[in-house]
Amino acid sequence: MKIFSKKKDSVSVGLDIGSFSIKVIQLEHLPNGDAKLLGYSMKEIPREAIVEKEIRDHEGVLDSIQTAIEKVDPAIREVSISLCGRRVFTDILQVKIPKKKENLRESIMVEAEQKLPMGTEGLTIDYDIIKESPDGETAEVVMVAVHSDFLRDYVLLLQDGGYHILGVDVDYISLYNVLKQNIDIETDDPQVIINIGHSITNLTFIQNKVYQGVRDISSGTLDIWRSLQNRFRITPEDIHKLMTGASQWEDPAEFQSGLFAATDELKMGLDMAFSYFENLSKGQSISRLYITGGGTLIPFLTDIISEKLEIPHQILDPFSRLVYEPSLFTNQTPDKVSPMFSVAVGLALRRD
Numbered sequence: 001m002k003i004f005s006k007k008k009d010s011v012s013v014g015l016d017i018g019s020f021s022i023k024v025i026q027l028e029h030l031p032n033g034d035a036k037l038l039g040y041s042m043k044e045i046p047r048e049a050i051v052e053k054e055i056r057d058h059e060g061v062l063d064s065i066q067t068a069i070e071k072v073d074p075a076i077r078e079v080s081i082s083l084c085g086r087r088v089f090t091d092i093l094q095v096k097i098p099k100k101k102e103n104l105r106e107s108i109m110v111e112a113e114q115k116l117p118m119g120t121e122g123l124t125i126d127y128d129i130i131k132e133s134p135d136g137e138t139a140e141v142v143m144v145a146v147h148s149d150f151l152r153d154y155v156l157l158l159q160d161g162g163y164h165i166l167g168v169d170v171d172y173i174s175l176y177n178v179l180k181q182n183i184d185i186e187t188d189d190p191q192v193i194i195n196i197g198h199s200i201t202n203l204t205f206i207q208n209k210v211y212q213g214v215r216d217i218s219s220g221t222l223d224i225w226r227s228l229q230n231r232f233r234i235t236p237e238d239i240h241k242l243m244t245g246a247s248q249w250e251d252p253a254e255f256q257s258g259l260f261a262a263t264d265e266l267k268m269g270l271d272m273a274f275s276y277f278e279n280l281s282k283g284q285s286i287s288r289l290y291i292t293g294g295g296t297l298i299p300f301l302t303d304i305i306s307e308k309l310e311i312p313h314q315i316l317d318p319f320s321r322l323v324y325e326p327s328l329f330t331n332q333t334p335d336k337v338s339p340m341f342s343v344a345v346g347l348a349l350r351r352d
């Protein structure tokens with residue numbers, strides 16, 4: 001199965017299978033190039049149904065997927081999904097374009113073989129061209145290799161539910177597509193998208209306005225939940241309500257200082273990932289953070305991360321340039337939920 005999607009329908013659906021919740025986005029691609037949000041939904045999955053991106057409870061996850069999809073449109077059968085985590089490898093390769101362009105895949109496989117320490121056996125490999133040199137001689141491509149059995153788990157799960165997978169992407173690239181669609185990148189300086197999820201934080205590094213590398217940190221909001229729960233001696237039910245906005249902290253200042261300490265682990269992971277990138281880019285440092293993901297919705301969190309890293313930030317809101325009927329948001333303003341949907345929007349946007 002190919003990893004990168006190619007779809008041309010005017011309506012597309014992005015399905016983000018997260019370890020906290022399932023997110024669904026349905027977009028219509030309008031003739032003038034705009035994308036219209038037709039529907040969105042989020043459904044939490046049972047606790048520990050997905051651990052480190054491995055599906056542990058097929059039935060529980062599928063049930064949540066069905067509920068989330070039906071809330072948007074019960075007729076949906078075709079979806080695009082996305083993968084990330086330790087069973088997905090991504091690298092940027094410089095390859096010579098062969099005389100016969102159809103041989104490009106072969107050249108990339110040769111490069112991949114050298115780049116992947118464990119070889120290519122048992123992996124599904126695909127690539128996408130980032131840009132070609134002006135003389136057409138070389139290309140910069142992003143190569144993605146996924147453990148085939150990991151991919152198969154997701155494919156079989158959706159097949160069981162009667163869904164057809166139109167395309168498989170990776171979170172980092174979905175996020176990059178969302179950034180491109182919603183923000184005009186004005187500088188060539190290195191910048192980074194930080195997608196703070198429940199169990200994982202994905203980073204997509206950008207330089208010269210294109211992506212240059214990706215990294216995962218195995219720390220997300222779950223670590224923050226645990227730290228706050230221990231510090232304030234709160235029950236699992238209460239921490240769940242507090243961290244999803246269903247109830248409010250009695251003393252916001254106390255919460256804020258607890259959160260400051262609770263983000264130490266995430267900060268450490270970010271520091272490590274940033275030094276990886278800074279090595280790669282010969283010492284240039286990150287000038288801006290685009291923060292997104294469900295973690296963005298936790299009060300004070302983005303400010304704290306920005307303050308700790310001493311780098312300015314802005315929130316990446318995947319709905320900011322979508323067209324939609326105001327009636328889609330009757331109970332809340334869009335920005336109260338939108339950052340959670342970045343990966344799903346990126347999946348639904350992709351059509352090339």
Ligand SMILES: Nc1ncnc2c1ncn2[C@@H]1O[C@H](COP(=O)(O)OP(=O)(O)OP(=O)(O)O)[C@@H](O)[C@H]1O
Binds near residue numbers: 018199201245298336
């Ligand atoms: N209104 C909200 N509803 C749900 N989650 C929220 C809300 N506000 C903040 N959050 C936080 O978002 C976090 C989940 O983020 P997200 O949905 O991006 O994770 P995920 O995609 O399911 O997980 P992962 O990508 O790590 O597998 C929760 O841990 C929660 O604390």
Ligand SMILES: [Mg+2]
Binds near residue numbers: 197198
């Ligand atoms: Mg996620």
